[in-house]
Structure formats: C-alpha cells, structure tokens
Amino acid sequence: MPARLRYPGVYVEETSSGVKTIAGVPTSITLFVGMAREGDFNRPTNIYGFGEFEQIFGVDVAYGEMALQVKQFFLNGGSEAIVVRIEGSDGGTPELADYENAYSSVESEVDTFNLLTLPRGFGQTDDQRQRLWGVASVFCQRQRAFLIVDPRGDWQTPADAAAGIVGLRTGVVIDHAGIYWPRILSVSGALPIDPSGTIAGIMSRTDAQRGVWKPPAGRNASILGVTGLEHQVINTEHDTMNRQGVNALQQFAGSLMVWGARTMAGFEHSGEHEYRYISVRRTALFLEESFFRGLEFARFEPNGEHLWAQIRSATSAFMQNLFQQGAFQGAKASDAWFVRCDSSTTTQSDIDRGRVNLMAGFAPMRPAEFVILKVQQSLASQPAPKSAPKPTRRRAPPSGLRRR
16 A cells, blocks of 8 residues: 655655565485484484484494484585484384384474485394385375485395396386495494485585586595495496496595486386486476475466466576576577466366466476476365374383394
C-alpha cells in the first residue's frame, strides 16, 4: 500500500519483484550407518569434524570400521556427515532389519543427505553385507541420494572383482550406486578397510573444487591418509574391471588415485546410456532435489500460464547459471539445456488433478545427447510428516567381548 504523503520529503516503499529463484542444494552430505561404542541408537547426528565423532561415538575399532571410515571421510575433504549408530537386536552384529529401522529414523528426522555408506561392523561377513545393498539402494533412490558400495573382502584379484560384481548387482538399483576396489591400507589401522568413507570424502572435495558434474576420479582425486592398497591393479587388469563397472583404485608414481567413474550400471552391454557415469547420475539428483525444493512456491497457486511462466523463468535462470559454471556440455545454452512448462507438458487432465509438469533436459556429455528430467509438482496440500521414533540408549558391552 502506498505511503500517505503528509509533508514534503523523501518516501521509501519496498515492493516485491515477484521473481522466484531456485537455489542449488548440497551435494555431498554423507550418511554413515554402522556400529560404534557409544551414542544413542537410531538417532541421526550431524558431525562436522572427526573430533565431534570421537566425543559422541568413541573410536573403538573393536566395533567395526565406522570410526576409521568417518576419519577417512574428513581427511579426504568431507565437510558434513550424518552418523546413525546401530546394533543387532541381541547386542551383536546388525542384520538387515536393523538397517531398515535406521533408514526409517533418517526419513523422519533428516532433511537431506546425498551419499550413503555402510561401514563394516564387527563380525559382519561378506554374505551378510551383500544382503544390505539392495534395500540401501532403494532407500537412496527414494531419497535422491547415491550409494557407495564396498567390495567383498574375499576378492583377491581384479578378475575376482570383475566376476563377483555380477552377483553383487542382483537386487540393487544399479544406476544409484557405485563400487570401488581394492580396499585401502589406512594410516590409522593395521588391517585393510573398505574404501567407501574415503570415496565419499573425495566426492565432497571434488564437488567443492569443481562441482558435482566433475567426475570424482583422475589426477585430482588423490587418496589421502593411506599407506597403500591391499592389492595392486595394472592397466590391463583395470580394463577388465572397468568393463564390468568396478572402479579401480590405482597407484601412479607413488600417488594413490581413484581411476574409475562408473555407476554399477556402467558395465559393458548393460543397455544403460544415460547413467553410466557417477557424475551424470549425481548431477541429475542435484537438479531433481533443487527443483523439488525450489519450486515449492507453486503449491496452491492457480494452475495456468502465469504460474507456468514463473516456473520457466526460475528454472531457466538456474540452468543458465549452471551452464555458465561449466556444468553442461555445449557451445551455447540451446545446446546444453532446455526447459518446458506449458500446455504441452500440463494438460487439462493434469490441471483437474492439481498437477503442473516441468520437463527439463541437460547435456552432460555431448550436445547431441540430453538426459531428460520430468518434475511433477502437486498443488494439493502435503501429508503430515511422520512422527520421529523416540531414541533409545543402551549400554555398550566392553570392547573385545563381542566375539561368538
């Protein structure tokens, strides 16, 4: 409302531009679900440094690898983690149901996470861990996150990895997961540990330096805090692994590096063309989550051309900004991305059901190839959030007394 002019002078009035914007979401918040000596069970806890983890959960390696994995995460560039402590119903090694309970807590209490790792618990066998990946990948797909799968401990050669990955893919949402081999020798432990925490840290570092669209591999993806690898991989062996979608960790002139960037869907003759590469999948997840949050203004708005124009404007500005940062391929914007939200994407039937549809595409590899994202915004009210489970705390048994 204009101010009433009562006397001569300067009057200031604030008006809204009406321009809606989309902000990019975080890309490398890492969720760790595993065993620890201390801390509440099934309670997601945000951690911003290894010192915080040590104070809350302890560093007793008798409970498994989680302390070492979290330490490797921060050593390699990680900045924010969410830790959930679990334990089996009998106080022993956790089973699939214990992980599912943790996922339920995360869905109730955590706003967002981007990467998931499951550090090996004390006494967990390869077969027990193999049963975890399918449910974990479905959880990631639902949460628009990416799963870092650890290799089996009985893989002794690149040929073992290339052959064993076939069984490991069973039941897994393979375009939402990636796997790395071999295991690493950490400066903090005497035994080899799985690489997932280290890889999550490298992804976080790469995101911060170059963006989520940069593959977390190559000369800039050096592995820190390690003394070596459990096994060595030469180039001819790497070819065998790469063709099966197993990402190699290799040593070059004394430096250890990540030398693979494929999802588990990136194996030869998989038929998967859009999400063969981790950077493409994670870029798509970043866009989807950013759209999901940034287009909330559309809820309860009249569903017509005025709203569609606002959605196109906000989404186009977001995509153009990413293009200028180098997120997409193409000499000009029309080669790199497109946005559609109009009567061709939202029909009268959609309007009657309270829906508006946005279609966005981006060129992650070549201007001729687009990955298509379809976002549907419901204009109806949201369901009430689920109530969070009450955290429980149990007394941890003494370290070293958990063997059976």
